[in-house]
Amino acid sequence: MSTRRLPSTHVDDPTLEADVFARNCTSRPVLQNVASRWGTLALVALREGPYRFSALRRRVDGVSERMLSQTLQGLERDGLVHREVHETIPPRVEYTLTDLGAEVADHLEALIKVLELNMPRIQQAQADYHRE
Template identity: 70%
Template sequence: MTATSVPDDVDPTLEPDVFSRDCASRPVLQNATSRWGLLALVALGDGELRFNALRRRVDGVSERMLSSTLQSLERDGFVNRTVLQAIPPRVEYSLTDLGAEVADRLAGLIELVEGRLPEVRKAQDDYDAR
């Protein structure tokens, strides 16, 4: 079983409950909210991007990690991968409707955290001072 697959013993007819150890939504949520998954989804919220442009936008991600992240997001139905007929072949990534909805909510979380960063830094300083 891979990190993104559903365990064989999970009943697919059960209601999702992310707090349940065997819930099928857990690996999907993990893919979308991982460090690179979150950033890739929100970056693609601005429009389709070729792989290298997305890699530049998500500063710090390795080629291998971005490729793996995009495969997981594509498998979960958040990302479309389009191979363009060109020499050399080009690949563009875009969000599905579901991916756009998820990216929008994640962008809201990013905005909240960035907007409240001074409070976070103060809390970190207070914690570290104890």
Template identity: 75%
Template sequence: MSTPAPEHDDPTLEADVFARNCDSRPVLQNVASRWGVLSLVALREGAFRFSALRRRVDGISERMLSQTLQTLERDGMIHREVQQSIPPHVEYTLTDLGAKVADQLEGLVVLLETNIHEIRSAQDNYHRD
């Protein structure tokens, strides 16, 4: 007697991020986290070594960057390549999927940056009330 395959192995099921057990929900959480967004958008600029990416994503700790990169690699968003040099270097790049996601995230980043004055005004008004 065989056991039924887990739901995420059924190709006929559609992803629904609003469903509690949908596999896309934790991926959305990883991608949409502060460090996930910043790392993915930074990697749109090209390949980065760990220390250079940490400088680019100002304020992230080594540990948090390491965790973020591992999670994004697991989710298929980034590629980690060990360069055969002395000493060995690791370089991070976006996968095709990661590039598509990063493109969408950059649109959000640009929208927020270009509307920061309106956002600040709304925040000031909120705190006055």
């Protein structure tokens, strides 16, 4: 989407098309949440089905509790993740993808697969780069 943007005073105008390359475009923070290391991994993990917080944290190895919590809050705010609190004792919270989140996660998983399948080429390129 390459529509020109009006000055920053008009960034909330819903008639403007999103242009992630524009400095004040509201899509940039969303892209940042999705494309962050933990955002990408959380979204792709949630493709597997609903996860409780602790199980998702185990699945996304290496993420801190605080960082996963912040990541999920951002993804929920952006409409990509749904948080459901089950009224049990103790309360149980599950995270699932919204329809939009599932669509985004599909594309992220495709990217991950391309990278994983090409790791030998990537490692060779890295080795060549460091030799120069």
